[in-house]
Amino acid sequence: MDDYSCLILPGIINPLPALYDNGLINFLSELKNREIIIASISSSPLLLAKAGLLNEVQYTAGIFMQMFNIFSFIKKDNFIRQPVVKDKNIITAIGFAFREFAQLVLNELGLDVGESFMLPITKEYTEDELTFNWEDKDYQEFLEELDKYSK
Numbered sequence: 001m002d003d004y005s006c007l008i009l010p011g012i013i014n015p016l017p018a019l020y021d022n023g024l025i026n027f028l029s030e031l032k033n034r035e036i037i038i039a040s041i042s043s044s045p046l047l048l049a050k051a052g053l054l055n056e057v058q059y060t061a062g063i064f065m066q067m068f069n070i071f072s073f074i075k076k077d078n079f080i081r082q083p084v085v086k087d088k089n090i091i092t093a094i095g096f097a098f099r100e101f102a103q104l105v106l107n108e109l110g111l112d113v114g115e116s117f118m119l120p121i122t123k124e125y126t127e128d129e130l131t132f133n134w135e136d137k138d139y140q141e142f143l144e145e146l147d148k149y150s151k
Contacts, residue, residue, distance in 0.1 A: 004036050006109055011042025011062065011095045018047055020149045025051050035089070039105045042095035049074045057087040062094040064134045070146065081130040094130065 018024055028051035031038060040048050045061035048054050050073045058080045068076045083097035084104055091108065093101035099118040106113045134142065 006037040006039065006105065007031065008105065009038075009040040009044035009047060012044050012046075014145075015043045015046050016145060016149050018044075019050055028053060037089055037091065037105065037108050039091040039101065041093040041098060041101050045092045046071070046074065048090065048092075053090065054078060054092075057090050058085055059087065059090065059092040060085040060094055060130075061092055062096075062132065064132050064139075064142075066134055066139055066142075070143075081125075081127040083125060083130070 012018060025047065028047055031051070032053060038048065038053065040061075042062040045054065045059050046063060046067070048059070049071070052073075054075055055078075058078050060080050060082050063074075068074050068079075084091070084093040084100045086092075086104060086108070091101065091104055103113055103117040106117070
């Protein structure tokens, strides 16, 4: 593991298989206190949360607010409603902020890609615009799928 300077977790449409992959979660938990950049976008910060990597850092993610009630390992107090958040060696982003995410990761790796790499987002978002909630039907479907993993 000492050969790595960065680990990037891509977005996941369905995070449940990865959340219940003990090998993956154990691998991620071994990254605590490592001197590498850990970058995670979309819903993949859930994996970092389950591995305990977000316990003491602020983060963002493209996750639904109901997940805070479902998964006790997600620290709501550390959740920041911003497109991209860097705290310590961890970079997280909501999926639509992939440009800013890429630029920040590259900059943290010491690669100068300029100020306007990939035409960054210029809009200022409100917290409401960055708060995602499931409709009741979608929430129930998620709970039904989660039940398959909980057994």
